Structure formats: C-alpha cells, structure tokens
Amino acid sequence: NAGVMQNPRHLVRRRGQEARLRCSPMKGHSHVYWYRQLPEEGLKFMVYLQKENIIDESGMPKERFSAEFPKEGPSILRIQQVVRGDSAAYFCASSDSNQPQHFGDGTRLSIL
Amino acid sequence: DQQVKQNSPSLSVQEGRISILNCDYTNSMFDYFLWYKKYPAEGPTFLISISSIKDKNEDGRFTVFLNKSAKHLSLHIVPSQPGDSAVYFCAANTRGTGNQFYFGTGTSLTVIP
Numbered sequence: 605n606a607g608v609m610q611n612p613r614h615l616v617r618r619r620g621q622e623a624r625l626r627c628s629p630m631k632g633h634s635h636v637y638w639y640r641q642l643p644e645e646g647l648k649f650m651v652y653l654q655k656e657n658i659i660d661e662s663g664m665p666k667e668r669f670s671a672e673f674p675k676e677g678p679s680i681l682r683i684q685q686v687v688r689g690d691s692a693a694y695f696c697a698s699s700d701s702n703q704p705q706h707f708g709d710g711t712r713l714s715i716l
Numbered sequence: 717d718q719q720v721k722q723n724s725p726s727l728s729v730q731e732g733r734i735s736i737l738n739c740d741y742t743n744s745m746f747d748y749f750l751w752y753k754k755y756p757a758e759g760p761t762f763l764i765s766i767s768s769i770k771d772k773n774e775d776g777r778f779t780v781f782l783n784k785s786a787k788h789l790s791l792h793i794v795p796s797q798p799g800d801s802a803v804y805f806c807a808a809n810t811r812g813t814g815n816q817f818y819f820g821t822g823t824s825l826t827v828i829p
Contacts, residue, residue, distance in 0.1 A: 608759070639819070646722075646821030647760070647805060660816050695759050704750055705817060707759030 607631070609678075610696050610708035617686050618716045625681040625711045629698030636679045637697045637705060638671055647695065653679060683713075691715045719743045720808050722820035730828050735793040737823050739806035742787065746808040750817070751780060751791045754803045763804075764791070796827045 607630035617623050629636050638650040649663040653673035664671065668686075673679040683690055693712050697705035721740045729735045737751075747768035752760035766773040766780045766789065773780050779792045793800055803824045807817045 610759075637817070647819040649816060649818065652816050662816075697759075704762040704765055706762065707752075709757070709759045 608696060608698050608706050608708035610694075610711050612711060613709065614712045614714070616714045616716060619687055620685050623683040623686050623690070623713055625683075625694050625696075625713070626678045627681070627696030627698075627708060628678040629696075630706055633698035633700055633706070635699045635701065635705075636673050637699075638679075638681050639695045639697065641693045641695065641710075643692070650681070686713075686715050688715050718821070719746075720806060720818045720820040722804075722806060722823050724823050725821070726824040726826070728826045728828060729796045731798060732795045735791075735796045735800065735825055735827065737791040737793075737804050737806075737825065739789045739791075739820055740787060741789075741808050741818075743808070743810070743818075744787065745810045746818075748809050748811050749780070749782060749789050750807045751778075752805045752807060752819075753800075754805060754822070760805055793825075796825075798827045798829050801825055801827050 609628040611626050636653045639647040641647050651664050651671045652660040656675050668684045670682045691714050693710045695707050695710045697707045699705040719742050750765040751763040753763045754760040764775050764778050764780050766782050771782050782789045803822045805822045806820045809817045
C-alpha cells in the first residue's frame, strides 16, 4: 500500500462533531476515490474525484458528507455532525486513468 | 444495488491445495475485472486483473478466469499458502465510462497449515 497516504489512521469523535479525513494520492495519480467499509460488509463506493472536480458522488450520503480534491494538497472527506452510524473504516484509493486503484491503509473512525 | 457479488463470505483450504474464490456480476457492460487482497488493518492490495477480451489471466500462483456468458469470474490460487490467508475482493468497471469500480463484499480465505 506504499504511496497512498491516509491520515489519521484512527479518529475518535463525539456525536455532533466534525470529522476530516485526508488522503494524499500516489505521485502522478490524478484520480481519487473514497470508500467506506462498515463492520462485516464490503467496500462501498462513495465518491470519485479528479483535481478540483467531483466526477461521481453517487455513493455519498446526501447530507453531512462532502469531499474535495483541491489543486494543491490532499483530498479531504468531511463528515459534519457525526452520528454513531458513521463509525467505519474509510479507504482512499488513487489511480492513473483506467488503471487499477491503489489503496491507502484507511482511517478508522469511531464515534462515541 | 449490489452489482458485484461474492456469495461465499468465507473459505478454508489446506495448505498446498487449490483455493477457488468466486464472483458474479450483473452488469453486462463491465469489461474490466480485478481482484484485491486485504489483510486486517491494511488497505486492499491489487492482485490481478482481466479484460473482457480474455477468458484467462495468469500470474504465478494466481489465475483469474472470466466467463462472460455466465457473468462469472473466479480466482484460483495454487498451491495455497498460509500467507494467502486474507479477505479477497473482486471488483469490476466499464472502461470508457468513468473510473468507478464496483466491489463485492469479500471472501475471507483461511489457509490451514
């Protein structure tokens, strides 16, 4: 998993707080994806971004969740007013166009 | 809507034997398929892929078979080794329509020494 860097690895928030998850893609990759893995479930697609553009956000919950991939800096997945059901592992992946995605080691979000 | 399905949540195999992991998909437009391997507390790692123009792709101990008419693919690992114990995800997408990949729910493989 070298190359795609996610931080923090673990994040604890209380209900109602905001969570910010960061992802730095592999060098040279311009496509970033966010996935969520709930306990005992598979990877669920959330959003696909290219630099400064959201290409597909069909997997994002309609409220409280947002993502960005600015021209400079990492991609950010932001969850506002977190609830217990947001507890999950959030994985970021990056790719070059039409190539396999490379994943980071994830951020484990726990909501108290 | 689960477009990629892995109906076996777990599989146990003796070391040295063959492991066969299965994956079914519903979208006939998918033309690119991948397998990922995931260890606990790590992200998935790309293992092997196959394009729909092929029905088989081999890389060392790993072979992926694609049956387009049945919308089915499988991953064969032979011989299986204890280090292969992990969760395996299959994924699919349609090249040319965007880069979204659809993942199955995973199969947990245990290779027994």
